[in-house]
Amino acid sequence: MTTLWGYSISETRSIDYDKNDKTFALYLAEKVPSSKLCIGCGSCTATCTAGNLTEFNIRKLQMLVKRGENQEALNNLSKCMLCGKCLLVCPRGVDTRKMILTLIQYLRK
Amino acid sequence: MNLLGKQQIWKDYQKEIADDKYFYARSCIRQTFFPGSEWAYLDILRNKLQKEVVDDPRHTTCTGIGYHSDVVPIETIMTVVARHFALMTEAGYENMTPSCITSFGIYTEILDTWEHYPEIEEKIRDFLWQATKREFKKPKNLAHTSDIIYKFRQNIADLAVYSLKDVHSGRPLRGVDHIGCHYAKMFPSKGIGGAEFPAVLSGLIEAWGGEPVDYPERRHCCGFGFRNYLVMANRGFSVANSKKKFESMQAYAPDFILTNCPGCGMFLDKWQYTISEMEGITYGPDGYGIPVLTYEELTALLLGYDPWEIGLQMHQVAVEPLLDKMGIRYDPDAKYRNIRGESLGEPACPTYLKVK
Numbered sequence: 001m002t003t004l005w006g007y008s009i010s011e012t013r014s015i016d017y018d019k020n021d022k023t024f025a026l027y028l029a030e031k032v033p034s035s036k037l038c039i040g041c042g043s044c045t046a047t048c049t050a051g052n053l054t055e056f057n058i059r060k061l062q063m064l065v066k067r068g069e070n071q072e073a074l075n076n077l078s079k080c081m082l083c084g085k086c087l088l089v090c091p092r093g094v095d096t097r098k099m100i101l102t103l104i105q106y107l108r109k
Numbered sequence: 110m111n112l113l114g115k116q117q118i119w120k121d122y123q124k125e126i127a128d129d130k131y132f133y134a135r136s137c138i139r140q141t142f143f144p145g146s147e148w149a150y151l152d153i154l155r156n157k158l159q160k161e162v163v164d165d166p167r168h169t170t171c172t173g174i175g176y177h178s179d180v181v182p183i184e185t186i187m188t189v190v191a192r193h194f195a196l197m198t199e200a201g202y203e204n205m206t207p208s209c210i211t212s213f214g215i216y217t218e219i220l221d222t223w224e225h226y227p228e229i230e231e232k233i234r235d236f237l238w239q240a241t242k243r244e245f246k247k248p249k250n251l252a253h254t255s256d257i258i259y260k261f262r263q264n265i266a267d268l269a270v271y272s273l274k275d276v277h278s279g280r281p282l283r284g285v286d287h288i289g290c291h292y293a294k295m296f297p298s299k300g301i302g303g304a305e306f307p308a309v310l311s312g313l314i315e316a317w318g319g320e321p322v323d324y325p326e327r328r329h330c331c332g333f334g335f336r337n338y339l340v341m342a343n344r345g346f347s348v349a350n351s352k353k354k355f356e357s358m359q360a361y362a363p364d365f366i367l368t369n370c371p372g373c374g375m376f377l378d379k380w381q382y383t384i385s386e387m388e389g390i391t392y393g394p395d396g397y398g399i400p401v402l403t404y405e406e407l408t409a410l411l412l413g414y415d416p417w418e419i420g421l422q423m424h425q426v427a428v429e430p431l432l433d434k435m436g437i438r439y440d441p442d443a444k445y446r447n448i449r450g451e452s453l454g455e456p457a458c459p460t461y462l463k464v465k
Contacts, residue, residue, distance in 0.1 A: 006341045009387060010349040 020068025044086035136209030145420025214291030273319030276436030286310035289370025398426035
């Protein structure tokens with residue numbers, strides 16, 4: 001079709017909360033209640049070992065999960081090395097390491 | 110907030126519109142894609158509202174599309190616009206009324222620039238003199254032609270033969286108002302209702318018995334964006350903007366879309382065909398699209414003009430479902446015939462979008 005028209009319709013980048021799948025986020029909130037305390041300060045990302053070497057961004061990851069943008073979150077999960085430094089710096093006491101492990105666990109189900 | 114307060118605030122969102130004696134500036138896109146619109150507007154103003162309008166054949170494009178696409182320098186467009194003002198001055202008129210929203214935005218932008226930088230105005234006056242030996246006075250009043258129709262909406266309602274009511278059920282017809290970005294988003298004080306509450310089209314729909322539709326993407330751009338469309342590689346982005354609007358408005362089952370910008374009217378009409386061919390999606394009921402009308406066409410329909418006389422057969426999306434709802438009588442066999450009854454040729458039928 002693109003060859004006939006010379007272009008195709010760009011995919012929208014808007015986030016539709018009514019259509020996005022929230023089961024991933026609800027599962028995380030149930031298993032790791034502290035994840036709800038996150039204020040998105042980004043300390044976890046600033047200290048992240050994997051983040052220094054790859055595009056892994058734990059602050060962005062939890063935001064994607066809460067928005068229901070699951071596919072992009074899943075693509076990044078495996079980059080975490082589970083070192084736990086993020087857990088040490090979190091001002092809200094979010095169990096970030098458990099958060100990652102829970103998400104991986106959900107994927108394996 | 111009491112009513113007095115609301116009225117006070119609303120006063121700040123009004124603009125001055127001249128009563129009579131208009132110098133008309135045609136639109137490149139409107140007269141190409143909706144050829145009956147400008148004729149209908151002139152006929153309504155002259156013969157229904159008894160106004161004086163000059164339509165000078167020497168008037169040219171404002172070169173706005175070239176300017177916004179970075180192929181026409183600002184000094185060039187200013188000199189072209191200065192020539193338009195010179196034609197207006199020579200005709201003895203002071204009220205400029207462009208048909209195109211891009212031109213309206215261009216005139217507004219240039220007049221504002223000259224106000225802040227008088228030395229640029231002097232330079233342009235010199236350019237115009239060197240090129241054409243013409244001089245000009247700046248317009249006393251600048252109003253888009255949809256502003257003029259808005260001003261006389263009640264007079265038009267009094268003269269109207271039809272209204273925006275479904276003749277079968279009596280319900281008000283739901284109209285989506287789509288206002289061109291360059292109408293008031295750049296210079297909010299120059300539009301009725303400003304950039305926040307533009308009422309130039311919804312005011313028409315309400316005055317003529319219809320119901321304006323408020324939907325999430327109401328103020329989103331149609332996607333024209335000049336280079337977005339002109340460069341083929343960007344065209345997918347252009348159509349995506351219209352698609353976003355159609356998806357948003359579809360849930361409210363609008364009976365028609367009303368536009369005051371020629372570009373928006375063209376794209377909201379023709380992209381419905383493109384989207385249907387590319388993805389098999391149509392946005393109206395039963396495989397039809399959502400009819401798109403210019404404000405001149407809607408005014409003419411209400412005043413009893415023949416749909417084919419005002420060029421509605423040039424639309425990609427069939428307007429017949431709307432005509433049926435409004436109870437407008439038309440001859441289906443005359444759709445693709447000229448006034449002498451000769452065949453104009455018929456377009457091929459689209460794969461998905463119903464046009465008959």
